[in-house]
Amino acid sequence: xQQALKAAHLKRGLTSPNPWVGAVVVRDGQIVGEGATxxxxxxxxxxxxxxxxxSGDTLYVTLEPCTPxxxxxxxxxxxxxxxxxxxxxxxxxxxxxxxVRGRGITLLREAGVQIEIGDGAAEAQTLLRPYLKxxxxxxxxVIAKFAATLDGRIATAEGDSQWLTGEPAxxxxxxxxxxxxxxxxGSGTAIAxxxxxxxxxxxxxxxxxxxxVILDGRGRLSPEARxxxxxxxxxxxxxxxxxxxxxxxxxxxxxxxVECEQSSRGLNLNQLLATLAQRGVLSVWAEGGGxxxxxxxxxxxxxxxxxxxxxxxIGGSGIAAVGGKGVTRATDALRLRESTVEMVGEDILVRxxxxxxxxxxx
Ligand code: AOF
Ligand code: ZN
Numbered sequence: 001x002q003q004a005l006k007a008a009h010l011k012r013g014l015t016s017p018n019p020w021v022g023a024v025v026v027r028d029g030q031i032v033g034e035g036a037t038x039x040x041x042x043x044x045x046x047x048x049x050x051x052x053x054x055s056g057d058t059l060y061v062t063l064e065p066c067t068p069x070x071x072x073x074x075x076x077x078x079x080x081x082x083x084x085x086x087x088x089x090x091x092x093x094x095x096x097x098x099x100v101r102g103r104g105i106t107l108l109r110e111a112g113v114q115i116e117i118g119d120g121a122a123e124a125q126t127l128l129r130p131y132l133k134x135x136x137x138x139x140x141x142v143i144a145k146f147a148a149t150l151d152g153r154i155a156t157a158e159g160d161s162q163w164l165t166g167e168p169a170x171x172x173x174x175x176x177x178x179x180x181x182x183x184x185x186g187s188g189t190a191i192a193x194x195x196x197x198x199x200x201x202x203x204x205x206x207x208x209x210x211x212x213v214i215l216d217g218r219g220r221l222s223p224e225a226r227x228x229x230x231x232x233x234x235x236x237x238x239x240x241x242x243x244x245x246x247x248x249x250x251x252x253x254x255x256x257x258v259e260c261e262q263s264s265r266g267l268n269l270n271q272l273l274a275t276l277a278q279r280g281v282l283s284v285w286a287e288g289g290g291x292x293x294x295x296x297x298x299x300x301x302x303x304x305x306x307x308x309x310x311x312x313x314i315g316g317s318g319i320a321a322v323g324g325k326g327v328t329r330a331t332d333a334l335r336l337r338e339s340t341v342e343m344v345g346e347d348i349l350v351r352x353x354x355x356x357x358x359x360x361x362x
Contacts, residue, residue, distance in 0.1 A: 001092060001120040004060045007036040008045070009127060013179030014208065015039055017280035019095075019131040021063045023049035025056035025086075032056055039208075040280070046077040050084045058088040062124045065089065067107055069099040078107045088114040092124035094362055096135040118362065125359050130181075130283035132359045133303065139273045140181070141357075142284045142301050144293050145173055146321040147308040147347075153318030154290060159192060161319075168345030169308045173287075175201055176306070180210050180285040182235075182276060186292035187216035196230045197287075211235055211281060215292055217260075217267045219246040223253035237272050265325075266295050273301060294324020297334065300356045305336055309348040 001024075008022030015021075015037040023045040025033035033056060035048025043051075046065055050056075065077035081089060089108055094117070095101050105115055125132065130141035147165040148154050155161035163170070177183055177199035185197065197212045198205060209232025214221055219242035227234055236255045238247065239262035247257050258275055261268040276284065286296055296302050307321070327333055336352025343349075 001060045001062070001090060003031065003034065004045075004062050005092070005120055005123050005127065007034055008062045008124070011036045012127065013130070013181065013283065015042075016131075016181050016282045017134070018044075019063055019128055021045040021061065023059060023061040025049045025053035026058040026060065027053070027056040041073045044074055044077050047075065047080050050080055050086075056084070056086060058090065059086045060090045060119075062092045062120065063128070064091050064093065064095040064100060064102075064104040065108065066095065066097075066100050067103040078104055078111070081108065082111045082113065086113065088116070090116045090119050092118070092120040093128065096132045096360065098135070121362060129303070129359065133357050134277055134282045136360055137357060138277050139270075139301075139357075140277050140281045140284045141303050142273070142286055142296060143176070143180070143304040143306060144286050144296060144302045144322075145176070145306040145308075146288055146290075146293060147173070147310070148321040149310050149312045149314045149318070151313050151315060151318070152321050153314040154288065154321045155319040156314055157317035157319070159319070161192075164310045164312065165308045165347045166310075166345040169310075169347040169349065172344050172349070173306070173308065174199075176285055177210050178206060180283045181281040182211040182213050182284050184213040184215065184284050184286045184292070186289050187214055187218070187220045188291060189287070189289040190214050190216070190221055190225060190227070192289075194226045197227055198230050198232055205231055209233075210285070211276075213237060213272075213276070213284070215267055215272075217242065217262045219243045221250065223249045223255075225253075228253045228255070235276075237267055239267065265298075266291075269295060269299050269301055288321070290320050290323035293322045294326070297322055298324040298326070300354075302354050303357050304353050305351065307350045308344065309350065311346060311348070 004022035004024045011020040021037045033049045033053025035045045037045045068076045133141040212234040217239045234255045240259045260271045339352030
């Protein structure tokens with residue numbers, strides 16, 4: 001199972017909207033085949049593993065094998081497994097997809113296959129959090145990332161923010177773009193920094209790029225923004241009321257326009273996140289600024305936090321990493337669960353889950 005989990009990890013985020021799954025075939029106690037899910041619409045992990053092994057008796061797989069359902073793009077794995085003569089399947093996790101959940105196990109049992117569930121469940125669940133949330137709730141998994149000083153500021157009162165954290169922290173954050181389905185920023189950040197929002201580990205631009213999502217309710221982003229010259233697609237979330245000439249100009253620059261309801265508190269994020277999920281976006285890496293993160297926290301949309309803290313102080317009226325309404329009582333402050341701390345160069349990385357969503361018990 002550990003080897004199957006490793007194979008799955010290498011495909012993390014690259015198979016959306018499908019889950020990244022790993023599988024290993026064993027014969028007489030020896031590993032004779034291995035596979036992982038191919039990019040969306042492609043072969044599943046079990047099919048790959050079975051094809052790479054001539055025969056086997058046991059299959060280890062990180063997710064419940066799939067069953068037939070309408071609109072399915074690949075051959076159901078339960079068929080491939082029974083046809084290959086496998087008589088024992090060890091499964092880490094039940095599938096959260098309502099079209100499959102539980103049926104994979106039932107069909108295999110009916111075919112006389114011995115089933116064991118739960119080996120590697122905790123690891124598989126952590127690895128698949130974006131997929132599990134997407135299938136359980138119809139909303140993508142949201143990771144809030146910010147780089148702030150010890151006093152929680154992302155910029156001075158004048159808006160100067162370069163460079164609070166060091167190169168190793170920036171590189172570490174950047175690497176996340178290699179596996180997430182989308183990178184989200186507000187129009188303020190997009191205008192101030194004119195970012196490319198691409199995944200380019202070690203300066204190499206990846207073939208697969210996350211979808212850029214810009215929250216721009218008032219229609220402020222220029223069609224000349226740098227991101228429109230970069231590889232990858234850009235989605236502008238704006239209001240129904242925003243200027244239609246501006247919308248047309250951005251569409252000409254290559255942007256997809258998604259219109260959402262807007263109130264005094266900003267764009268309707270429930271609506272936007274549901275739209276992203278329908279388009280197969282499993283994960284959102286939200287990079288700020290403070291207004292966007294504030295709205296995401298206020299709406300209980302954030303599932304995981306990555307806070308890079310520079311050992312420095314801005315003070316004064318420096319801009320807060322998380323704006324929005326916030327809470328009034330200190331006891332209501334959001335406390336991260338299972339939080340971890342590590343040094344990244346000279347900066348401190350604090351990570352944890354918010355508990356806004358937790359995986360279904362198995
Ligand atoms: C598996 N192994 O490696 C993956 C599974 O449209 P399809 O045919 O690709 O089916 C998609 C569904 O199959 C997906 O929603 C999920 O339930 C399951 N994904 N299942 O047995 C795999 N990626
Ligand atoms: Zn399958």
